Each structure stands twice: as C-alpha cells, then as structure tokens.
Amino acid sequence: MAEDGRERLGIVAGGGGLPMIVANAAIEKGMEPVFARFSDGMTNDSIIGRSRAFAWGRTGDAIEWLKAEGVQKLVFCGTISSRPDFRSILPSFKTLKRLPRALRIVKGGDDRLLRNLSRYLESEGFDLLPVQAVAPELLAPEGVLTARTPTAEESAALDLAHRAATALGVLDAGQAVIASNERIIAMEGIEGTRAMMRRVAEYRAARKIGRGERLALVKAVKPGQDRRFDLPSIGVQTIDEAEAAGITAIGVSAGESLILGFDDVIDRANTAGLAVCGLGGEQGTAR
Amino acid sequence: MAEDGRERLGIVAGGGGLPMIVANAAIEKGMEPVFARFSDGMTNDSIIGRSRAFAWGRTGDAIEWLKAEGVQKLVFCGTISSRPDFRSILPSFKTLKRLPRALRIVKGGDDRLLRNLSRYLESEGFDLLPVQAVAPELLAPEGVLTARTPTAEESAALDLAHRAATALGVLDAGQAVIASNERIIAMEGIEGTRAMMRRVAEYRAARKIGRGERLALVKAVKPGQDRRFDLPSIGVQTIDEAEAAGITAIGVSAGESLILGFDDVIDRANTAGLAVCGLGGEQGTAR
Structure with missing residues (x-):
C-alpha cells in the first residue's frame, strides 16, 4: 500500500512498450505501479515512477525490495530477450541463498521457466495477476x-x-x-x-x-x-x-x-x- | 543406353557434392551418368561428363534431351535453394505447351512439389530411382x-x-x-x-x-x-x-x-x- 492509500502493483518489466501501457491501466484503476526492472538495458527507458533495476539472478534482492515497498500483487510484462549466465553474475548473499532454486527456475523452455518462477513467487507470498486482469482492453x-x-x-x-x-x-x-x-x-x-x-x-x-x-x-x-x-x-x-x-x-x-x-x-x-x-x-x- | 552398351542414369543435379558422389557410385555399378543441371549456378561446377544445363521451367527441353540421350532411369539429388518465378522465365515453346501442368507442379511445400514432379516424370515414361538404390552405402x-x-x-x-x-x-x-x-x-x-x-x-x-x-x-x-x-x-x-x-x-x-x-x-x-x-x-x- 502506498502512503496515499492506493494499492501498489508490482510490474516485473521486460522490454517493449507493454510495461508502461499496463502501468497506465493500473493508474486508471486507482493503483500505484512499482517497477522491478532488469539492469541489462532490456527495459524501456521511458519507465517513470517508483522503480528499481536488478541484475539477472538477483531474485532475492528483487523480492526483498518488492516486499519492503508493500507490493503484494505482481504482473509480468514485456519481452525477455536473454537468459542469465549464472557464472557471470556477481553473487549477492541473498541470491546465493536461493541459487539452487534459482537455477531450477531458469532451466527449460519459456513455459517451464515461467511456471517455475511463478510457483516460487507464490511461495514467497505474492499474487501473480495476468496482464489482462489489469488491462482487459488489450x-x-x-x-x-x-x-x-x-x-x-x-x-x-x-x-x-x-x-x-x-x-x-x-x-x-x-x-x-x-x-x-x-x-x-x-x-x-x-x-x-x-x-x-x-x-x-x-x-x-x-x-x-x-x-x-x-x-x-x-x-x-x-x-x-x-x-x-x-x-x-x-x-x-x-x-x-x-x-x-x-x-x-x-x-x-x-x-x-x-x-x-x-x-x-x-x-x-x-x-x-x-x-x-x-x-x-x-x-x-x-x- | 550409351554407345559402349552401358546403361545411362539421368542425374537431375542440384547444388552440393551429392550429384558427383552419386555419379561415381553409378560408374562403379557400370552405368554412365548423364547430368541435367540447373543453369542458375546452383549446380556444382565440378560436374564432368555428359551434361546439359536448363533454366527453371524448361522442363520440356530437359525431358526431350534426356529421352534423346537414351535415359530411362532418373535420380534426383542435390539441394534446390530457390523456386522458379515463372513470370521471369523466357517461355520456350516446349515449356509453354506444358505450363499449366508445370505451375501445378511447383505449388505447395517441398513434398507436394516433388510428388507432383515425380508423377509428371513417370507419366513421361521415366523410372525415378531413390539415391539409395544407386548408392546404398550413403x-x-x-x-x-x-x-x-x-x-x-x-x-x-x-x-x-x-x-x-x-x-x-x-x-x-x-x-x-x-x-x-x-x-x-x-x-x-x-x-x-x-x-x-x-x-x-x-x-x-x-x-x-x-x-x-x-x-x-x-x-x-x-x-x-x-x-x-x-x-x-x-x-x-x-x-x-x-x-x-x-x-x-x-x-x-x-x-x-x-x-x-x-x-x-x-x-x-x-x-x-x-x-x-x-x-x-x-x-x-x-x-
């Protein structure tokens, strides 16, 4: 919940214009968007508002931040064009703790990756909404x-x-x-x-x-x-x-x-x- | 049949090394290879021996020539990397006569194209052999x-x-x-x-x-x-x-x-x- 009483919607933002479109739809519905971006330049620069960038694999950091921001509902949108190479990631303590699980998450085709990731985020207490629940007009x-x-x-x-x-x-x-x-x-x-x-x-x-x-x-x-x-x-x-x-x-x-x-x-x-x-x-x- | 009594094998030769490999296998089996090549540069230059080049669509010319050469058995080999654009072919009388049929032949996926082409050649009296009948060692x-x-x-x-x-x-x-x-x-x-x-x-x-x-x-x-x-x-x-x-x-x-x-x-x-x-x-x- 934001200070002004609006519910916060966490937007895990890949590339392209979709994250901002979803954010605008969320604002129209009285929610405040909060962006978890990728720090590798995939996410559109035009993103404004409350946002933070995370390196691939820093799932732990992203989760802690989203929780600290009071986010409970999450929506995934935008394109993800590259896969993490875990050997090239500087390990953070929070990521290391979750690494075996993170490795399992990113294995497999896109569906499997996302299925694993969603199960993981749900186990961390997040609600995953489909884009169309926020912006059915799309x-x-x-x-x-x-x-x-x-x-x-x-x-x-x-x-x-x-x-x-x-x-x-x-x-x-x-x-x-x-x-x-x-x-x-x-x-x-x-x-x-x-x-x-x-x-x-x-x-x-x-x-x-x-x-x-x-x-x-x-x-x-x-x-x-x-x-x-x-x-x-x-x-x-x-x-x-x-x-x-x-x-x-x-x-x-x-x-x-x-x-x-x-x-x-x-x-x-x-x-x-x-x-x-x-x-x-x-x-x-x-x- | 060649002048020396050897049976002639017609090789419809696309690109790559396969046509010469098949020709060598045919020679080892006592046959004389005869190549019908494509004149658009697809066919490997290293082809030697009795051969003639035909523009795409000049099916009629190719058939007449193969018959005149005494070819009865035909084998298709090599890659075909482009499709004919009939509007760009200078029509020859022999092709024009067969054009509606030729157009039907080249429509569809590769399988359909080859199925149509083989039916047509069989109707012209040719025997179509698979590569593996000539060169099973491949x-x-x-x-x-x-x-x-x-x-x-x-x-x-x-x-x-x-x-x-x-x-x-x-x-x-x-x-x-x-x-x-x-x-x-x-x-x-x-x-x-x-x-x-x-x-x-x-x-x-x-x-x-x-x-x-x-x-x-x-x-x-x-x-x-x-x-x-x-x-x-x-x-x-x-x-x-x-x-x-x-x-x-x-x-x-x-x-x-x-x-x-x-x-x-x-x-x-x-x-x-x-x-x-x-x-x-x-x-x-x-x-």
Missing part, C-alpha cells in the same frame, strides 16, 4: 479487425500458420509462424518475432519466396501456456515489420493475445493494406 | 557413429529435437531442428540447415544461449516424405558449421538419411569432439 477481439478481409489465399495461409503455431506450442517452442497458403516459411525459435520477420524479408530479397506468394503471420498462445505470462502481442511496429517482410495478413489468437495501441495498430494496418484478424480457438481463421 | 547406420557417445544432456537434446523435427515434418515444413535438453532453439523453414546454424551461432554470440547449454542438431525425414527425394544429409561441412554454432551432438534418421563422405565426416566429428548418431525411428535417440 485483449484481441475475434474476427476481422481491419477494413480489408483476408482473401481466400490469405485465409488458407493463416490457417496453415495457425496449425503450425499450435504444433510448435505443444513443444513449448515459439509462438509465431509465417506461412503462405502453400508452405511454411519460417518458425520462431528463441530469436523472437522481429528477427524472424527480418529473415523472411531476406528470403524474399534472395527470391526464395515467389513474387506472387502472399504471406501470413500468426501469433498464438501455446496450448499449455500459463495465461498469466508472455501472451503473444502485436503493436504498430509489428505492422511496420510485417509490411517490410511482404506479409499481407496477420492473425492473433482472439481473447488470448494482446494488441498494444489498438486504434493505432488498425489504422497502420489499414494504411498498409494488411488484414488483421482475431483467430478463434477451434475454428481457426476468421473469414 | 545411408546412415543406426547407433553412435563417433568415438564419443552423447552425454545424458545431449541425448535429451537429441530426443527433443527429433520429436520437434517429426512434428514439423507432419506439416511439410523443414527437416532440421536445433535444441538443447531444455528448449527448442531453432527450426528450419525454407532457409536450409546452413542458414539455421549460422543464426544459432549469432544467438550464442548475443548470449541468447547459456554458456553451458549444449546443443543438438537433428535432421530427419518427414513422416510422409517420398524417400526418393531430398533425403536429409550431412557432410564434412555440416560438422564445421555445427562446431561454429556450438552444436556438440548431431542425429540423423538411420537408414533414411545420407552421410556424404562417411569416413571424412566421422574423422572430422571426432577431431571436433562431436557425437554423431543414427537415430532409430520409434526409439528416438541412440544412447
């Missing part, structure tokens, strides 16, 4: 969201990419796939959606993609994913990058993916002539 | 092939990568996956194994992969793949590239993948300290 609605509806070719591409993303999700691999209606072009491993789209732009320049081959990008939650963490998201930059890669349709899983800055994203997509859809779980693509 | 045997056996961690990584490769294969996506025992690192789309390994080397340089995280590469046939085409293969260069990417174990599907230059590959892997295994179909990794 969730992608179902159906076609742009002026332009996907063509039959694009619908087939969205369908193929969605099926592939689901198959990858079962393996706790990436959340994103790029396909045409004929074949799968690229699948996200640990590189992130942005790097994958840059690759696809290169394939196109190298003529590995036919000139008339229309591409779709799908981002979808993994079937077993804890919905409190790392929901797939798109923003204005995603539309820019998609356009540069020659992608003409984008699908996100409806009700489980985030659209950051909805009006701007849809405006930008309309200007670029892209079709953006919220995909239903079972039905696949919106047509 | 097939990867089952079990550990190097001096070093995979560690428990590497076995788990091989297992995860193998499961992922199988899941991708069902979708007619890539044949290759790189994983650690904890997570899937990269999956091959249309870029090819070499480009995927270069990416992984970059992830490592960018510290997206932990220093102690041991990586495995698996190349496996797709479940529905026609075994006459595009079998996964590794060569000495694969070992070099794997080493550069920090990969310490390689698995290929036994009896269905090719090892090009077996002794050299295994020597090179032993020098690099890599473990190489032929993976069984159902059992997964060799331990």
